[in-house]
Amino acid sequence: MIDRYSTPELRALWSEASKYRAWLKVELSAMQAQAELGEVPQHAHADLTAKAAADPLDEAFALRVAEIEAVTRHDIVAFTTALTERYGESARFVHHGLxxxxxxxxxxxxxxxxxxxxxxxxxxxxxxxxxxxxxxxxxxxxxxxxxxxxxxxxxxxxxxxxxxxxxxxxxxxxxxxxxxxxVVMMSGSVGTYAHVSPEVEERVAALWGWKAAPITNQTLxxxxxxxxxxxxxxxxxxxxxxxxxxxxxxxxxxxxxxxxxxxxQKGSSSMxxxxxxxxxxxxxxxxxxxxxxxxxxxxxxxxxxxxxxxxxxxxxxxxxxxxxxxxxxxxxxxxxxxxxxxxxxxxLKNLNDLGGLVFSQRVLHLLIDEKGMGREAAYAVVQRNALQSWETGEGLRELLKQDPENPLSDHDLDQAFDLQWYLRQVDHIYRRFGLE
Structure with missing residues (x-):
């Protein structure tokens, strides 16, 4: 990712040096498990661990890996070669069976x-x-x-x-x-554990608090x-x-x-x-x-x-x-x-900008529930006046008052155009999230 759209923490985490430190953590964890199983010398793991702690892999190491890879055309081979150069004899037990x-x-x-x-x-x-x-x-x-x-x-x-x-x-x-x-994968060239014990993988997973991949081939x-x-x-x-x-x-x-x-701040170079x-x-x-x-x-x-x-x-x-x-x-x-x-x-201005059209459903329900109108007839009354309000800019409430087919009284219209009625369940919604 270009620096413009990256964060400092993640930019550092995905650097080449950080990648090689992660590779080394995997190698050292495998060596630890193998040392515990008697497959590599204990002193080799202890020596390499101490040297890595005293001299952590850095950008200079990453540059050296790049130099070697230019010849080997293989990043892991370049990595293990650079490790041996940096840390000496103990690094020869790195990548054993992996x-x-x-x-x-x-x-x-x-x-x-x-x-x-x-x-x-x-x-x-x-x-x-x-x-x-x-x-x-x-x-x-x-x-x-x-x-x-x-x-x-x-x-x-x-x-x-x-x-x-x-x-x-x-x-x-x-x-x-x-x-x-x-998950940890340490199963060898095609996932058969031919050169590394499954117990190595399991021990590394336990060490990290992770899981061992139950089955792999050469990739996860x-x-x-x-x-x-x-x-x-x-x-x-x-x-x-x-x-x-x-x-x-x-x-x-x-x-x-x-x-x-x-x-x-400037919003435009010209405006x-x-x-x-x-x-x-x-x-x-x-x-x-x-x-x-x-x-x-x-x-x-x-x-x-x-x-x-x-x-x-x-x-x-x-x-x-x-x-x-x-x-x-x-x-x-x-x-x-x-x-x-x-x-x-x-x-609030935008809410009221259409002259009460946003209250049309409440009007519709009052005509049906309170005045006994059929849904189609009630809908026709409300829509006719609503469309006229759209076209002329006149308020819906005023148009309904003038409509002889509308049986709603002023009191009924007060109920229909009550903003708080629409918001009466907000507290209930918030309580679902433990908010008051």
Whole structure:
């Protein structure tokens, strides 16, 4: 991911040096298990562990691996060669009985696990902001829209509550996907444990608090990675749903809420008056990437026989980019939501802008329930007056009062056009989430 759309933590985590530190953790854990089983010398593991702690793998090591790989054309061979150069004789017991993918896939799972921990924290932060804003705007009236058209009254807080509920499902999916990749694979060249004991894999898994992959070939099955990308992509759709709503609310014709506009900020190089929803537009663009990464992740699942490397080049891009795009977009959107500029007066104005048309269903029900009209006849009365209100701008209530076929009294119309009647169940909805 380019620096513009990455976070410092994930940028560091997916660096070459960090990748090699993850590879070394896998190798050292395997050596520890093998030493406990008497398969490699105890002193070799202890010596290599001490040297690695005193002289951690760094960017200089990563550059050396790159130099060796330019000759060997094999990254793991370059890695083990560079380890021997750096740490000496004890490194000769590294990679004993393992195949390259045992190290690469298990280490990649380490990076994904840490990455998802960071992304989950970002989602939780967004959830907290949505909850706080839901409480703050619980009783702020606004107009609900369907198909982009005024529908019926609701509260602005309900939007945040809905987003909060969606984020809770995102957290469930992300946690499940994280658990799916918390597995260790150390099964050898085609998954038969011909040169490494299954107990090595099991001991490493126990050491980490993970699970041993129950069966593999030369790779860890890529449906696990597709599940991670799916959870990230679905979380992306949540962010886009929120971002698109804010972009609509910031439109000049609507102007019910907007992104905060900082001191010194410029909205346009040519139009000084502009305040554009650039942050949420940016989020929308990044979520498109997340969906694209999922498509590639799904195509990585079917591989030839016990392994090919068609997935490898793609994963070097899509896995670090997906978690970084998700984290960056989440932090950006959380900041937008936290500092959102809200205009309750404008919401009320827009709610009343169509002369009471948003109360049409209550009128319809009173005609049916209180006056005994058939549904078709009642609908015809309300729709006839509503369409006239659309065309002329006259208030629906005034038109109904003038309609000789409308039997509703002034008292009845007071009930029909009561805003609070529409909002009377808001407290009940909030109680479902333990909010008052």
């Amino acid at each position: 195949t390259s993918t045992d190290v690469v896939d298990t280490a990649q799972n380490l990076l994904l696990d840490e990455s998802l921990e960071l992304v989950i924290a970002d989602v939780q932060a967004m959830h907290t902001v949505c909850r706080d804003q839901a409480v703050k705007y619980k009783h702020t009236p606004t107009v609900g829209r369907t198909h982009g058209i005024h529908a019926e009254p609701m509260t602005f807080g309900l939007k945040f509550l809905n987003w909060m509920a969606t984020l809770e499902r995102d957290l469930e999916r992300l946690n499940a996907a994280r658990e799916r990749v918390r 099955a890529r449906d696990r990675h597709a599940e991670v990308l799916s959870a990230l992509a679905i979380f992306g759709t949540t962010m886009e749903k929120i971002a698109v709503e804010i972009r609509h609310l910031q439109r000049s014709e609507v102007r019910e809420a907007m992104e905060a506009f900082g001191a010194g 000084p008056h502009k305040k554009n929803p650039i942050l949420t537009e940016n989020v929308t663009g990044l979520t498109r990437l997340l969906r694209g990464y999922l498509v590639t992740g799904l195509e990585n699942v079917p591989l030839w026989h016990e392994r090919d490397i068609s997935h490898s080049s793609a994963e070097r891009v899509i896995l670090p980019d997906a978690v970084q795009a998700a984290s960056y977009a989440a932090r950006r959107l959380t900041n937008v939501l936290k500092n959102l500029v809200v205009f309750p007066e404008r919401m």
